Structure formats: structure tokens, C-alpha cells
Amino acid sequence: MLSEHTIATVKATAPILEQEGETLTRHFYQRMFTHNPEVTPFFNPANQQAGLQQKALAGAICAYAANIDNLEVLGNAVELIAQKHVSLQIQAQHYPIVGRHLLASISEILGEGATGEVLDAWAEAYGYLAHILVGREAQIYSEHAQAAGGWVGFRALNVVRKVEESEAITSFYLAPEVGQRLPDFKPGQYITVRVPTANGNTTMRNYSLSDKPGQPWYRISVKRETGTSAGTPDGYLSTFLHSTVSVGDNLEIAPPCGEFFLDVRTPPQRPLVLLSAGVGITPIMSMLASALETDPQRQIVFVHGCLNESSQAFKEAVDDLAARHPNLTTHYRYSDPNAQGAMLRSGASGGLIDVDLIESLLPERDGDFYFCGPQPFMAGIYHGLRAWGVPPAQVHFEFFGPKQALQ
Template sequence: MKTPPAPLALSENTIATVKSTSPVLQENGELLTRHFYERMFRENPEVSSLFNASNQAGGTQQRALAGAICAFAANVDNLEVLASAVERIAQKHAGLRILPEHYPIVGSNLLAAIQEVLSLPADHEIVTAWAEAYGFLASILIGREHQIYTEQENKENGWSGFKNFRIVRKVRESDVITSFYLSPEDGSNVPGYKPGQYITVRVPDPKSGTTMRNYSLSCAPNPGHFRISVKAEPNGAVSNFLHGKAEGETLEIGPPCGEFFLDLSEHHERPLVLLSAGVGITPLLAMLESATNARPEREIYFIHGSLHGKTHSFASHVREISAKNDNVTSHIRYSEPTEEDRAANRFDSTGYIDAELIGNLLPTRDCDYYFCGPKPFMSSIYRQLLAWGIPGTQVHFEFFGPREELETA
């Protein structure tokens, strides 16, 4: 089953038909997406390397796609609502090097899955409508991804696809996180990027040939190198592969991507609030370094949570930044401090980062908020900012999972 060419605009009949499927998709979304992935990996195993196997095993990918399909069905008559989601998907696709030829594979399997799960004939109006809608959405994504690839390639020191980088330095930041300083093997400099963005690392995989992961760039742009700071996850195939690499070895790296970043061209007078927990510190640290260099007059509040001193990365670096910049206030909270932590005064308070702490530290709630960390932390912060009535334009986050889970929580 081929995906038809994308129309210039969706017909009224298609819009009505797709919207009418929203309730049944809400009910059967995960069943549909599980069937879709099983079918696609069976019929088109050549695309399996583009997908995160651990997310597949845990159901994260299936839930994310189900949420995206339901959101598209519900808002197909008002696609402006989905603009930020489309940008997020396009950036993720660019990081994985998704190309136009991949879309017919996904489309044919998705339409077949809809047909099979809902027991519909191939010429049913729902299948026909979704074929038209998918072609329309694919054309939007292909166009945006082409723009991203062109920007990456034309940027100074930019490139297309994957490029060999050498690990020029490896630094143990805590018991669980190690930083990797990466420079191009050909001796060139690296392109600039927006603080908060990530790069894609591609490594060998015994099953699919290769597999890829995104890692936030953990320092302000530096022409000589990228830096990623990677937590060794239990059963994390890629993170443990990286931790086993030595200085001098090479990695395949994709250009910087991502829609979660601090826009240094904007000049808000509002205070900047950077909230992180655990390894979520990595993109926020790049923002902190960049913001202090670009806007030394802007109030910055850096609030970080960790279990204890042994899992706390970049502690001395953040203290140094705070001490050197009068506009920076930092606060460290440990949930399980040790006696050694207490004796060394390594933290400012105990417990988890919550509304009371944030409210007591800030001079006003009218701030720009950026946050990243584990799901419970993210859900708590997101819920609190909503309760405070903070406008969506002032709330920015990087959530590694289906955003619907965060929003539902």
C-alpha cells in the first residue's frame, strides 16, 4: 500500500473523517502503535536502527506515537496548535537522519495497521482519509527537515550526516556521570549551537548494525570541541558503551539539533530560572554558562537537585560561576545527604525541589523557566508552573519520553 502524494490542503471530508476517529484512537491508540511497530520491523527491518530499542521494549515509543496520532486527529482542523510538536518531531528526525525515502515505509505500515486493527477494508473512507492526512503531514515534516539539513551543512564548520570525532578528553564528573570532550578527527573546529541542544551519537549494534542516542551538549559553545556528559544507566547499551571508550578513540557524531534551547537573541528583563535534577543538569549548565557571558545584567537562578555528593556533577564549577557573577544565585538541594556532605557544606537544603523552595528563592514568579530531569521532578515542576499561571511562552523543558505523560501528570 503506497502513500499518495501530499495534497496542498486537506479536504473538508478528510478533516471530518480524521476528527471522527479521535475517540476510537484514544481507546485503541497503543494497540494500534504496537501493531504498527511490530509490522514495520517485520516487513521493513532496514529501518530498525532508526528506533531506540530500549524505548520500544519499555513501551515509551508506542505511547509517544499513540499520543501524537491522537493529538493530530483531534487538531487536524487547527494544525497551528501542533506547530511546536511538529518542530520537536522534525528536530528529532534530523538528529536521526530521517530522509524522505523513509516516509513511504512508515506510511504504508501505519495505514496497514489502521486497516488491520480496526478491521477495515483497504478502500474504507477512514483508511483513505488517513492516507491523505499522513501524506499532508509527511510533506510538512520533510520540508522542515530539509531546511534543518541545509542549515546544518551551510553553517560554518557544519556538515551533513555523521562525522568522525575523537575523544580528546574524558572526565569523571561523579560516580555516575562522565564527560566526553569531542573534536573532529579531521582537525576542523565545531559549529556553533544553541545552549540546550543535543548531538546524536551513533554506535555499533549487534542486532540492527547501528543504534543512536541523543546527548545534550553540556557546555557553552566552544569552537574547539563538543562536550557531552553521560550517565551510565543500568542496562544502558549506549551509555555503557561510551563509558568503556578511552581517550583517543573515535565516535560517529551528528550535527547539533533540538528545539529546547535558550535563545540568546531575546532580551527579556524577567529573571531566568534554570531548574534541574540528576543528569538533567547537562543542558541547563550550557544555558548557565552562555547566559552569564551574554547577559551579565540579567538575574539568573540556578536550582539543582541530587541524591548526595557522590552523584552531584559539576558542583565546584557551578559554585565558581555563582561566586564570580553577582547576578547568579545558585541553590543545591540533596534528597539523601551523607554525613560527609553535611560536614563539607556541599548543599543548601534537603528534600526534593518543590514550589515552596522555588517560591522562597525567587523575587517574583514572573520569570522564564527552563527545566530538565527525571519524570517525577518534571511532572512536579510542570504542574506547579501551571498552578502559578505562568504563560506557556515562559515555560521550556526537555522531556525524554512522551510529553503526554508529563502533561497528564
């Protein structure tokens, strides 16, 4: 346990770190990549250039400092970080590298404010948090190793199908060698794809599994990012998959991870509400198929938003599920429904997804809500559900970016 003196010292630095947070984290990453370039492949360069990683880390440091005397409130954040670290194969030996550069950055940015007392307190606090994360990550690695068909590290899977789902999204079906199996996953989780880069290194990205568990393949459905600016994450790898990878090729894959999932083992007490926008449909599709299979009586509301029908992925699959399952209500919302002559049909409307639309489909406002999509969509749903007074335990979301952006 942390000493009372360390807790008091760290909490006292919280206001300073909040003021200097992003300056500190920018300096930290620059310092670490300069002195330990071997850790660079663990980080998304587009997120680095856009400042998203720096902002996320600054928020995490401030949250840790502010809640260091009540770490139970950070339990969900610890699980998110541990799952992300394991997905990228971060190991215990990487923690001293991060700690060394974090403490040095605190000293160099805060100057006279970084007294020996402050640095000692943060060294103890970092060591304590690292111990928690390393322990949890060891458990996840062990679970992967012991699972039927499981593995640790990266494994070559074969691309057995490549299917165009829309004008921007393509699905890749990944299967092991004949006679081998894949471990089960929880609907909503993701896998990590690692590919070589032009400079001889590798780069990794997480992609949600878009099919239900129990299939002889893993399916990822990847949106092709066409831009090359700092604000277009996954541009290199998504382009590589769309343009270079063909049926018969192998891809390096790490085991399924993620704390955003639908637990189909838990008896449902409320309707299930699945909301997505754009490529955020990928984990939601896995949840939808799994929920319909495991509990055909549960009321399910599925809402998806995109530009128009021509840009919509999985429409035929969702329509087919709705035709076969009377407990499923679907609605599509198109932000530009008239583009390319698209017509609004029954069960579709123009505009953006908001809580008014959700209420029209679920008048009682009570349900278990799962949602994924771009930031404006996420923020709107998040704040709308909070305004309704939906308990946090009933609100679940996957957001690829600093979560304080939703606040």
C-alpha cells in the same frame, strides 16, 4: 490543504483511535520492523520494550486527529519531531514506509471500522503531515550543510578528554581534526552518537551538549545506566562510552539539533530560572554558562537536585561561576543528604525540588523557566508553574519520553 471531507472523517475517528491507540501503535511497530528491518536502528529498543515509543506515537496520532482542523496548535510538536528526525538522519524516503504500515495497521486493528473512506482520509492526512515534516527537515539539513564547519550525516570526532564528573556521570570532549572547526549550536541542544552493536548493526542516542557554544570541542556528559531491563534507556551505549571509549578514539557524531534551547540573542525581560535534576543538568549547564557570558546583569536562579553531594556533577564548576557572578543565585537540593556522611551546607537543603523552594528564591514568581530531569521532577515543576499561572511562553522543558506523561 486537506479537504473538508478528510478533516471531518479523521476527526470522527479520533475517539476510536484514542481507545485503541496503543494497541494500534504496538501492532504498527511490530509490523514495520518485521517487513522493513532496515529502519530498526532509528528506534531506541529499550523505549520500545518499555512501551514508551508506542505511547508517544499513540498520543501524537490522537493529537493530530483531534486538531487536524487547527494544526497551528501543533507547531511546537512538528518542530520537535523534525529536529528529532534530523538528529537520527531520517530521510524523505523513509516516510512511505511508515505510511504504508500505519495504514495497514489501522485496517488490521480497526477491522470493519476501517472503511475505504476512513483509509483514504488517513492516507491524505498522513501525506499532508509528511509533506510538512519533510519540508522542515530539508530546511534543517540545509542549515547544517551551510553552517561554517557544518556537515550532514555522521562525522568522526576525536575524544580528546574524558573527565569523571561524578560517580555516575562522565564527560567526553569531542574535537575535529587539527585545522577544522565545529559549527555553533544553541545552548540546550543535543548531538547524536552512533556506535556499532554486537549483531553488526548500529545504535544511536541523543546526548545534550553540556558546555557553552564557541569552544573548539563538543562536550557531552553521559550517565552510565547500569541496569539491563527494558526500563533502562541508553544502557548499551552509555556503558559502551564509559567502559570502551578512551582518549584518542573516534566517535560518529551527527550535527547539533533540538528545539529546547536558550536564545541568548533575545534581550531578557525577566529573571532566568534554570532547574535540573540528575543528569538533566547537562543542557542546563550549557544554558547557564552561555547566559552568564552574554548578559552579566541578568538575574539568574540555578537549582539542581540529586541524591547527595557525592553524586553531584559539575558542583565545583557551578560554585566557581557563582563566586565570579553576583547576579547568579544557586541552590542544591539533596534527596538523601546524609548518605555517605554528606553534610548540608549553606545554599543546600534536603528533599525534592518544588515550587515552594523556587518561590523562596524568586518571590515574585516571574521568570523564564527552563527545566530538565526525570519524570517525577518534571511533572512536579510543570504542574507547579501552571498553578502559578506562568504563561506557556515562559515555560520551556526537555523531556525524553511521551509528553502526555507530564499531563
